[in-house]
Amino acid sequence: MPWHCLRTKTKRELEVSHALSRMGYENYCPMAVDSDSALGEGPSCLFPRYLFFRVLEGQQFYPIEKTPGVVKIVRFGHESDPAIINDEEIAALKSFETPAGFHELPDTGFEIGKEVLITGGLAAGYTAVVRARKADRMIVFLNQAIFKKVELELDYSDVEPVGG
DSSP states (O other): OOOEEEEEEEEOOOHHHHHHHHHOOEEEEEOOEEOOOOTOOOOOOOOOTEEEEEEETTOOOOHHHTTTEEEEEOSSSSSOBBBOBOOHHHHHHTTTTTSEEEEOOOOSSSSSOOOEEOSSSSTTOOEEEEOOOEESSSEEEOOOOTTTTTEEEEEGGGEEEETO
16 A cells, blocks of 8 residues: 655654554554754654555544644645655665664754854844754854844855854
8 A cells, every 4th residue: 555645733853653553544654853953852743734544444634634633645736646655765765764763864064052153045144043953954043233133044054153
């Protein structure tokens, strides 16, 4: 049976995963740990707001769509069949997990709570504080009077550590 993908409400991935498991649906929510988090935060979803699931013979999509926290099943086209994710792609994701079952985000040198200089985009030249990290981007807080504590999501290539 192929894998499919669904979108959840914000920060409801694990709640949906547990609900699907209770209903008998196989599902997978890849989890990540931040290797250089200064705050020692716990695991988070590798793909925020998304998780993978299977519908086995005798099961239907309808109960999944009605599960609290589910926004929609990912489809290609407006009313088409649910998108299919090959077993090999899920296996490849699982192959990168640590023995504890987590994906380790790479050490980027950008610690949460540390100051960075924005080098690209409209905010280039301003400093900001790293609030969160993702696999390929970071979220920063601009703490300049002109921006009134605006939060931005930036590529790592658009920032550099202050003093380095």
